[in-house]
Amino acid sequence: MDAVRQSQPLDDTDRAIVRATQQGMPLSVTPYRVLAQSLGLPEHEVMTRMQRMLDSGAIRRIAAVPQHYALGIRANGMSVWDVDDRLVDELGQRVGELAFVSHAYRRPRHPPLWPYNLFAMVHGRSRDEVENQVAEIARLLGDACRGHDVLYSTRLLKKTGLRLAG
Amino acid sequence: MDALDRDLVNRLQDGxxxxxxPFRPAARELAVTEEEVVARVERLVAEGVLSRFGPMYNAERLGGEVTLAAMAVPEERFEAVSELVNAYPEVAHNYARSHALNMWFVVATEGPGRIKEVLTDIRERTGLAVxxxxxxQEFYIGLRFNL
Known part of the structure; x- marks a missing residue:
């Protein structure tokens, strides 16, 4: 089993915490206490479990999630790259660290239709800004990259939150 | 949005x-009270500047599976196939994109094994490759919207 699909089992209490917070934390100066009260658990138990989920990567971070559109970030491109397999992990990491890249993943190719193995979502205020960002990625990848494309979304067909720990 | 709102959004993206x-460190850095921070976050969520404030979960690490799937759908069948795909509760997002592979959707399931079933089902019902x-591999996610 590969690293990313690997699962870490949660118990029922963890799942209750996930269900209660996947739309957001209570907004309070003591959010863990408010959350614990709503779940009928001691505050320290909720905090211990959430810290464990942070440490294991089940929670990436507990943070503000900006709405791209409201911030004027209207141009979103899925840039895709055909990168030398021997270098893709090292270079993918550097691409992911660029400030305008929101997600960067290695995914399988499906040749000949789909030769690309590195995906990087880029975000800007305009299509021009995105094209400049794509050029910056191209410079970073250099000769290790044999080709690339940028797929813009033309229409949102469905969007719901991920349903977790239902 | 005023300057403090912008500083808050920038700061709180780090978590x-x-x-x-938990708001004490950010409040200190910005020289405001924790109550002020919380009140502003509440307003920024209400105004839609923030889509939410809370844990960003990694579905796979919670025991589920997630994949990205793509299809090349003939234009005249696009609406019907879109409807068929979107009807699966496991399909979380679906975007039309400018490419021969013109439909891209995320499938997320709560347990292992179900992804393959959903993709096979879509392939059989549409007669199209999925x-x-x-x-x-997931690389470090560095995005910050600096306002």
């Missing part, structure tokens, strides 16, 4: 700790 008073592109 808060698990602590009894390209499965699971993440094999």
């Amino acid at each position: 808060i700790p698990v602590a009894e008073r 390209y499965d592109m699971p993440r094999e």
Whole structure:
């Protein structure tokens, strides 16, 4: 089993915490206490479990999630790259660290239709800004990259939150 | 949005700790009270500047599976196939994109094994190839919207 699909089992209490917070934390100066009260658990138990989920990567971070559109970030491109397999992990990491890249993943190719193995979502205020960002990625990848494309979304067909720990 | 709102959005994208008073570090850095921070976050969520404030979960690490799938759908069948795909509760997002592979959707399931079933089902019902592109490696996510 590969690293990313690997699962870490949660118990029922963890799942209750996930269900209660996947739309957001209570907004309070003591959010863990408010959350614990709503779940009928001691505050320290909720905090211990959430810290464990942070440490294991089940929670990436507990943070503000900006709405791209409201911030004027209207141009979103899925840039895709055909990168030398021997270098893709090292270079993918550097691409992911660029400030305008929101997600960067290695995914399988499906040749000949789909030769690309590195995906990087880029975000800007305009299509021009995105094209400049794509050029910056191209410079970073250099000769290790044999080709690339940028797929813009033309229409949102469905969007719901991920349903977790239902 | 005023300057403090912008500073807050920038600062809080980095996250808060698990602590009894988790907003205290950000409040100190910005020289405001924790109450002010919380009130502003509440307003920024209400105004839609923030889509939410809370844990960003990694579905796979919670025991589920997620994949990205793509299909090349003939234009005249696009609406019907879109409807068929979107009807699966496991399909979380679906975007039309400018490419021969013109339909891209995320499938997320709560347990193992179900992804393959959903993709096979879509392939059989549409007669179209479904390209499965699971993440094999996730790289550090560095996005910050600096306002």
